[in-house]
Amino acid sequence: MTLKLGIGMLGYGFMAKAHTNAYKKIKYIFHPFPAEIELIAICGRDKNKAQEAAQRYQYQKWVIHWQDLVEDESIQVLDNTATNDVHCEPCIAALEAGKHVIVEKPMALTLAEARKMYEVAKEAEKKGIKHMVAFNYRFVPALRLARKLINEGKLGRIYQFRSNFLSDRLSNPQAPWAWRLSKEKAGSGVLGDLNSHAIDMVRFLLQTEVQAVLAWNPTLISHRLTPEGKSCPVEVDDVSLIWLKLANGAVACLEASKVATGYKTTWRIEIHGSEGALAFDLIRGNELQFFSRRDPVEIQGFRLIHVTEPEVHDYISYWWPRGHGLGWEHYHINMLEHFLRCIATGDNVAPWGATFLDGLRCQEVIEAALTSSRQGGWIELVY
Amino acid sequence: MTLKLGIGMLGYGFMAKAHTNAYKKIKYIFHPFPAEIELIAICGRDKNKAQEAAQRYQYQKWVIHWQDLVEDESIQVLDNTATNDVHCEPCIAALEAGKHVIVEKPMALTLAEARKMYEVAKEAEKKGIKHMVAFNYRFVPALRLARKLINEGKLGRIYQFRSNFLSDRLSNPQAPWAWRLSKEKAGSGVLGDLNSHAIDMVRFLLQTEVQAVLAWNPTLISHRLTPEGKSCPVEVDDVSLIWLKLANGAVACLEASKVATGYKTTWRIEIHGSEGALAFDLIRGNELQFFSRRDPVEIQGFRLIHVTEPEVHDYISYWWPRGHGLGWEHYHINMLEHFLRCIATGDNVAPWGATFLDGLRCQEVIEAALTSSRQGGWIELVY
Amino acid sequence: MTLKLGIGMLGYGFMAKAHTNAYKKIKYIFHPFPAEIELIAICGRDKNKAQEAAQRYQYQKWVIHWQDLVEDESIQVLDNTATNDVHCEPCIAALEAGKHVIVEKPMALTLAEARKMYEVAKEAEKKGIKHMVAFNYRFVPALRLARKLINEGKLGRIYQFRSNFLSDRLSNPQAPWAWRLSKEKAGSGVLGDLNSHAIDMVRFLLQTEVQAVLAWNPTLISHRLTPEGKSCPVEVDDVSLIWLKLANGAVACLEASKVATGYKTTWRIEIHGSEGALAFDLIRGNELQFFSRRDPVEIQGFRLIHVTEPEVHDYISYWWPRGHGLGWEHYHINMLEHFLRCIATGDNVAPWGATFLDGLRCQEVIEAALTSSRQGGWIELVY
Amino acid sequence: MTLKLGIGMLGYGFMAKAHTNAYKKIKYIFHPFPAEIELIAICGRDKNKAQEAAQRYQYQKWVIHWQDLVEDESIQVLDNTATNDVHCEPCIAALEAGKHVIVEKPMALTLAEARKMYEVAKEAEKKGIKHMVAFNYRFVPALRLARKLINEGKLGRIYQFRSNFLSDRLSNPQAPWAWRLSKEKAGSGVLGDLNSHAIDMVRFLLQTEVQAVLAWNPTLISHRLTPEGKSCPVEVDDVSLIWLKLANGAVACLEASKVATGYKTTWRIEIHGSEGALAFDLIRGNELQFFSRRDPVEIQGFRLIHVTEPEVHDYISYWWPRGHGLGWEHYHINMLEHFLRCIATGDNVAPWGATFLDGLRCQEVIEAALTSSRQGGWIELVY
Incomplete structure (x- = not known):
């Protein structure tokens, strides 16, 4: 049955x-x-x-x-x-x-x-x-490929992880006050809403842990009007800047912003290693760029991979013909399919899906970022 | 009821x-x-x-x-x-x-x-x-915006329409023979399969008719093996090149290819007019580029418009939040929604959807292209 | 001495x-x-x-x-x-x-x-x-690399050569009449001025000859005013469209336009072969894109090569440090250096430079294009 | 005389x-x-x-x-x-x-x-x-245009300045030790060599001063071999990360790296304001991207401006025809022309050129960055 x-x-x-x-x-x-x-x-x-x-x-x-x-x-x-x-x-x-x-x-x-x-x-x-x-975003085929290439050592020793999650949602000073700007309702601003994705992605892609956090979470626009015209204080950050020391020796720079005028939902991720590099932008989410120092120097360059090959790229064979690609909607479907399938089969949610342990690890970094931003110094994480 | x-x-x-x-x-x-x-x-x-x-x-x-x-x-x-x-x-x-x-x-x-x-x-x-x-593709929001801008005169007099529909489906000489390569089953090759989209798009965007056709439909790879290993002649074109004289005085160059190694499903459309220009690529189908000579010279340049604004761009308000965009799957849904809605309400399918008259107009150009390619000269179309 | x-x-x-x-x-x-x-x-x-x-x-x-x-x-x-x-x-x-x-x-x-x-x-x-x-343009390092990769068989059998040389010089109907628009002074319009580059580049990169030519050289704007305000007929083409049958079996599509609103000096070249592909755009002249079907499918994609490596890319070691690149000025310098050095050393100008024989071959195609455009059919070239 | x-x-x-x-x-x-x-x-x-x-x-x-x-x-x-x-x-x-x-x-x-x-x-x-x-880089026409647009208020209130100066010069762990890696000879690493440009550019473009500095200047590769094979400690940073509080209320994030595998000389600058945004990348130094919230929402998008118009863009009229652009070499020539012309005419070097006062302001930030990186907290600058 x-x-x-x-x-x-x-x-x-x-x-x-x-x-x-x-x-x-x-x-x-x-x-x-x-x-x-x-x-x-x-x-x-x-x-x-x-x-x-x-x-x-x-x-x-x-x-x-x-x-x-x-x-x-x-x-x-x-x-x-x-x-x-x-x-x-x-x-x-x-x-x-x-x-x-x-x-x-x-x-x-x-x-x-x-x-x-x-x-x-x-x-x-x-x-x-x-x-x-x-x-x-753990279920974006291009980011799955990124993880695979990193796992296979194609990047060598990882030096840097850079993330810029950029939105203009709050660029207009007249954009109205909303629950996301309340400390009580939201906990934090772009830190929790957008940079949480980046924190999880560091862990998912590099498979390492965060050792120390330095953060700055400024609020550039201090007050906004409610739809009813009442001025309310913005209690959370509209820009979130984080530097991480990672257990694998790499350096991570995570920026998230909702005052990044010009960008609706741009999320650039770049990873540099001793042997290669990767670049991704969510706005062109079917594409992954991969650079290899092992290519002959003459033809070294970022390859623009269209991650839509049913035979070799995760999830594509279930969807549309080669070349057509997926979007925001599909990452959620892939994710929930994974969750329900794990329930049905008893398989582990990790490592492909984020468990509550992963959520906790992310929250530890968020909390450290809040503390660091308040105090101005590095916060060490102890597990 | x-x-x-x-x-x-x-x-x-x-x-x-x-x-x-x-x-x-x-x-x-x-x-x-x-x-x-x-x-x-x-x-x-x-x-x-x-x-x-x-x-x-x-x-x-x-x-x-x-x-x-x-x-x-x-x-x-x-x-x-x-x-x-x-x-x-x-x-x-x-x-x-x-x-x-x-x-x-x-x-x-x-x-x-x-x-x-x-x-x-x-x-x-x-x-x-x-x-x-x-x-x-008439139901791609970015192409809807293109049509709107043209209709509003933002491009002035139209000079050129350029279309390159590029696929590598047949680049590998070892790619097997299939029904699409049979004259009897398919009628033509990339001409009917891909360039038909371009022919329809010329008419949809420019709202003009084709007056004359010059075409070259070469078959670069003349034989292929069936999955069973039998050599079969390729009876249709793998590259389709068409020039059109349009009733509005513009010049159209339509290329379609399935030996365009490197491209899975790239469809570039560019339109140049006396006052502006548009550029679109299906592989980044949420984006439209628009250039206006009416901008101050100092800041003239192609605007990269992310066509995902619920308030002003067609279809977006029904779908996902601002900035997330649609893909291949959604164009079909938008199209069928239009068809069923027209059935339900009695509204006209045209001009947003292609009727059998539009299909016929397209087929006339296909037929002229086949004739022209055989004979080597211009074919005038008479309506 | x-x-x-x-x-x-x-x-x-x-x-x-x-x-x-x-x-x-x-x-x-x-x-x-x-x-x-x-x-x-x-x-x-x-x-x-x-x-x-x-x-x-x-x-x-x-x-x-x-x-x-x-x-x-x-x-x-x-x-x-x-x-x-x-x-x-x-x-x-x-x-x-x-x-x-x-x-x-x-x-x-x-x-x-x-x-x-x-x-x-x-x-x-x-x-x-x-x-x-x-x-x-034979002296652009990126195009030198293109020729090298083709020579080494990295593209396999060549299928297609595509060239779009796009300028907006004449997009404005008010742009004044000038000597380039006179048949007597210029011979032809964008055909001779811009498409001549493309014709030479086909021969330089592919090292094959043109067998037949089909062309259309329309004049979209028929009259222009001299700076003195006199209306003069435009006697030459402002768009030049050419298809070539090449001796190596490949198909070339060459477009040049001076009514390509939005583009100042864009020259896109793309070459597709059975094993790989190349893409170049003069506006980003230090870059060459190279796609190889011999890469693992998983990471296939156009590599964006920044052709500025002193050790392996032509001409770079003479110029500026790695990564800084050359521009329009430098291609002329490289070219004239080659010419003067050949004079000094007695070395052959060919194959790196275009001799009068190369110039003649180009002129034969130009003449055939003029004839074809007048007559509407293919012109065979006999050598 | x-x-x-x-x-x-x-x-x-x-x-x-x-x-x-x-x-x-x-x-x-x-x-x-x-x-x-x-x-x-x-x-x-x-x-x-x-x-x-x-x-x-x-x-x-x-x-x-x-x-x-x-x-x-x-x-x-x-x-x-x-x-x-x-x-x-x-x-x-x-x-x-x-x-x-x-x-x-x-x-x-x-x-x-x-x-x-x-x-x-x-x-x-x-x-x-x-x-x-x-x-x-103050003499790059595209950055001159950036400054002009900012001065004219086209960006409104400035929120963010982002700079990523990325090089792979030291990505290879086998790259040899050189004088730039010595504290005594170089003072600092990428901080002084590359991020100094970014610090100056913040001041040049935004015309504001730095109020406080938070920095992290890690050394990822601690030892390198001299050409003679001797292992030497790397005494300076190979990544330089800086956050700045600016007097105009804006937030600046400056990253420079020489372990950014994949990039030879990429320098991205992005500026977000309440009314618009700018983006620039040195690797495509003739281009400036400009986004304006004052455009109709329907066509809002980054304009890709090719900054090569002799009539309206700085320096172009002296150089090559419209559309051809300048490069690394020319920025130095423009700069030295300015200096010699100021000597000849008695005009001020500032604001177009950086005087020793500008150099000093930059050095103050460098020094603060060194201190902050050592101590881990914000350093206030007092003038």
């Missing part, structure tokens, strides 16, 4: 849309898939919006208290796409109720929360419960 | 997959959508494959004769993604049976077929039947 | 400036150089301008009749940068007077002229006289 | 070559130029090399003690391209001897030296003596 996986969705924003879209596509894209996926319930604070989302996406029901998801017997998977302040409690409750849990990044509002969540997840794991943090 | 649109799918290849994916997504992406979409039947010559496709994509049934689709009362829409030699007869039968029809490009194997199909479609239209040729 | 090479410069426009600059730099850049270079005389029709040029560039004298250059005993090299209608006679006279001759491209106004010039050059060659046509 | 400017060149490396080339070209490129330029003497420690350089570049004499340049009455301009440890003393002596002085960057080995040099220069200035630090 086919396994049934009932989904309980917490949140109805664009991320819930992206994840729901995934649950609808997994079955016929990743065919044959070892489970049936059922959209059981969607939950949100606004009754009308929850109802509309349930109708639009064909969830069997809608609820307004997350506890109703946790208590629902037909739900096996809690998908938490709520705001950062509603990550900790529902995730813990769901795990304790024996549900598999995926949560949006950053995993938690604070390091203390993340630690608690991880402890509960570790216990649940003993009973076969899976947990994942939605670091979706 | 909501209108029900039953889909009959002819073909089970990658194009059927792309179209089926569209039918599954329209409802929750283009919400609220004015019809219910039902996957009734999928048809293909190989019984096992048809059955597997029906299971995978959840069609209610599978058939092996296209006539069964035409006769099925629960089907209102025939979607013909079969090989070019199975376009004409099923489309005509379906139109005559009162079904709406969408057919893959090129519309037909020959001009004579296309004329017949158009005549039948014209009659059917009087009874409210809709017809469309699947020129999906 | 060091050889002295006295230069007689015919013309004082920007090309004379570029060539004079070369003569001044050769000695200390290509150190040690086997000859002394002396700027003897500069010649032009306007007395004041000739005088000013002589002062500016420190020529020993200025003259207004080219015959004075030919008769001057202290001149060993005639450098002809005059308009196309003043190429034939002075070159022949100089060759017959025992002077080495370099002439700007296109070599002549007509094929008949080119033939005469070549015959005289062939005779002069027997007496050790050197002749060259100023196809300066 | 025309002013004569006798040049005394200290050093005979590639920078001396670039500067000498400039002195040879200024007269006919910047015609008419208000002075005669004479190459009097070249000085270097190695007698044979000095002699060879004098012959190659046609200096009237060669010397091996810099004092001989200072004492030479026929020399009016000392051009100091020697290693960093030979900047201070010769410059001061020359200034005190009434000679105009240009010195390579970084101006000095230490802040103390720079202060002394500046004090002497300030005195000399009273007698009409000119002084300049060779920050040649």
